Amino acid sequence: MGHQTPLYKEHLAADAKMVDFAGWDMPIHYGSQLEEHHQVRRAAGMFDVSHMTIVDLRGADTRAFLKYLIANNVDKLKARQALYTCMLNERGGVIDDLIVYFMQEDWFRIVVNAATRAKDLAWIKQQAGAYQVTVTERPELAMIAVQGPQARERVYEVLDAKLREQAAQLKPFYAAYDAEGEGEVFIGRTGYTGEDGFELLLPGRNAVRLWRALLEKGVKPTGLGARDTLRLEAGMNLYGADMDETITPLECALEWTVAWEPAARNFIGRAALEKQKAQGVARKLVGLVLNEKGVLRNHLKVVVDGVGEGEITSGGFSPTLNKAIALARVPAAAGARCAVEIRGKLVPATVVKPPFVRNGKSLV
Amino acid sequence: MSNIPKHLKYTKSHEWVETQKDGTVKVGITDHAQDLLGDVVYVELPRPGRLTKTGEACAVVESVKAASDIYSPIAGEVVEANGALSDQPELVNKDAYGSAWMLRLKPANPAELDSLLDARGYESFIASEAH
Numbered sequence: 471m472g473h474q475t476p477l478y479k480e481h482l483a484a485d486a487k488m489v490d491f492a493g494w495d496m497p498i499h500y501g502s503q504l505e506e507h508h509q510v511r512r513a514a515g516m517f518d519v520s521h522m523t524i525v526d527l528r529g530a531d532t533r534a535f536l537k538y539l540i541a542n543n544v545d546k547l548k549a550r551q552a553l554y555t556c557m558l559n560e561r562g563g564v565i566d567d568l569i570v571y572f573m574q575e576d577w578f579r580i581v582v583n584a585a586t587r588a589k590d591l592a593w594i595k596q597q598a599g600a601y602q603v604t605v606t607e608r609p610e611l612a613m614i615a616v617q618g619p620q621a622r623e624r625v626y627e628v629l630d631a632k633l634r635e636q637a638a639q640l641k642p643f644y645a646a647y648d649a650e651g652e653g654e655v656f657i658g659r660t661g662y663t664g665e666d667g668f669e670l671l672l673p674g675r676n677a678v679r680l681w682r683a684l685l686e687k688g689v690k691p692t693g694l695g696a697r698d699t700l701r702l703e704a705g706m707n708l709y710g711a712d713m714d715e716t717i718t719p720l721e722c723a724l725e726w727t728v729a730w731e732p733a734a735r736n737f738i739g740r741a742a743l744e745k746q747k748a749q750g751v752a753r754k755l756v757g758l759v760l761n762e763k764g765v766l767r768n769h770l771k772v773v774v775d776g777v778g779e780g781e782i783t784s785g786g787f788s789p790t791l792n793k794a795i796a797l798a799r800v801p802a803a804a805g806a807r808c809a810v811e812i813r814g815k816l817v818p819a820t821v822v823k824p825p826f827v828r829n830g831k832s833l834v
Numbered sequence: 835m836s837n838i839p840k841h842l843k844y845t846k847s848h849e850w851v852e853t854q855k856d857g858t859v860k861v862g863i864t865d866h867a868q869d870l871l872g873d874v875v876y877v878e879l880p881r882p883g884r885l886t887k888t889g890e891a892c893a894v895v896e897s898v899k900a901a902s903d904i905y906s907p908i909a910g911e912v913v914e915a916n917g918a919l920s921d922q923p924e925l926v927n928k929d930a931y932g933s934a935w936m937l938r939l940k941p942a943n944p945a946e947l948d949s950l951l952d953a954r955g956y957e958s959f960i961a962s963e964a965h
Contacts, residue, residue: 502927503898504873695872695898763920765876765896787875787898794876813894 475520476612476674480681484691492585494521496694503695507789510663510700511830514618515692516684521584524608528577531601536578539597541737543729547572552643552660555727556719558739563715566590571645583709612677614670616689619830621667628683664704664828703788705757705824712783712797720746723755754802757824759834760794762817771811774804790827836866839931844956847905851950858913860935866960871897874926879915879936886910893936908946910939
């Protein structure tokens with residue numbers, strides 16, 4: 471038996487099929503992954519993502535430390551604003567991707583992947599050495615993501631007046647925080663589905679009440695299966711599939727998260743990235759759409775005629791487009807067409823720029 | 835609890851077999867199998883005329899989760915594939931023993947059907963697999 475989130479019993483009560491995910495017993499679906507996927511695209515769904523690792527960085531040097539630790543630049547952030555970034559090793563390889571929230575001058579909150587928790591924490595503590603910063607994991611906090619075109623409305627209905635007012639003011643990628651009630655509540659207008667919505671962080675003891683209140687408002691529990699197809703349609707990378715420590719942001723379509731300016735900011739991995747950029751990047755991450763019936767799967771070989779070969783890093787069936795889609799790493803010279811080898815046959819696919827779907831609408 | 839109709843025969847790879855009046859057999863996957871697979875989004879079937887050996891992979895079912903081979907329960911010739919599954923793969927989840935039959939086989943040796951599991955045998959097999 472693995473770790474259980476505070477919502478474990480709620481999942482069982484909702485007839486979830488539970489699977490192991492990075493040592494956690496998590497719901498993969500509650501009956502139909504396809505229906506849960508559509509629910510998020512068309513109305514609102516909620517995910518228990520309490521397995522994710524929440525870490526508070528506090529102290530006088532927190533900002534300076536983060537400017538060194540991560541490839542994006544926290545100086546871009548206004549108060550309570552969030553930033554997506556990679557944390558790199560010296561070779562420019564991605565140790566993890568994460569979201570950092572600017573809480574106050576001596577406090578930033580980061581959320582990292584559950585599967586990389588131990589190595590992330592070890593790396594962060596190791597790099598923090600000379601800085602005045604404390605690294606505090608917050609395992610007592612649960613995390614519920616409510617996503618979909620109706621998600622914000624449904625969340626407003628279950629918040630008290632003060633929080634509701636704060637949440638209603640939030641622009642995308644901003645967060646509200648209230649520590650005065652009967653337990654802190656953090657609400658970020660962020661997510662991993664390509665839909666509008668919130669991610670709510672609150673003490674585990676209060677999570678069941680929030681989950682049930684949302685359920686009563688018609689928000690459907692959504693499993694990790696749909697979370698994966700939603701993020702794939704949204705063209706969002708998955709750590710461990712689309713990138714890892716051998717892949718730089720320039721090779722996984724995340725150069726936009728690298729803050730090259732100011733040139734004087736020396737972040738970990740910068741020298742390696744600059745060298746790679748100067749020499750030219752040999753591979754790129756692109757989107758694929760299969761025009762025939764079938765399903766694209768991780769690790770299938772991609773053949774680009776006259777150019778070379780690549781590999782699918784995340785493949786699946788897009789419920790919104792009703793066809794197979796994928797993220798694939800291919801030679802940089804690849805154009806608009808390629809073929810995927812499926813069970814010994816080369817099947818033509820179109821190369822596109824993700825996202826495939828955003829806010830419920832097809833973009834391909 | 836899985837639905838395991840009494841009148842069908844079964845394999846340990848979770849296919850069901852139903853003998854037709856003309857001596858051919860329909861083949862599909864069990865309710866237990868579709869439940870393990872999750873939502874089915876694509877079914878790839880063999881062409882009529884194909885000869886299959888016992889236990890040979892002859893079709894593929896792809897769900898949101900994974901691709902799974904379907905194995906021929908007996909040796910024979912494919913006389914018909916269920917074209918409806920091409921446009922409605924979700925039938926496999928909704929009606930595994932009915933409209934979601936996958937192929938019809940003409941057995942090479944009808945006596946081979948006796949070697950398949952009956953409902954009780956299949957039920958104890960999946961119970962043993964769960965442990």
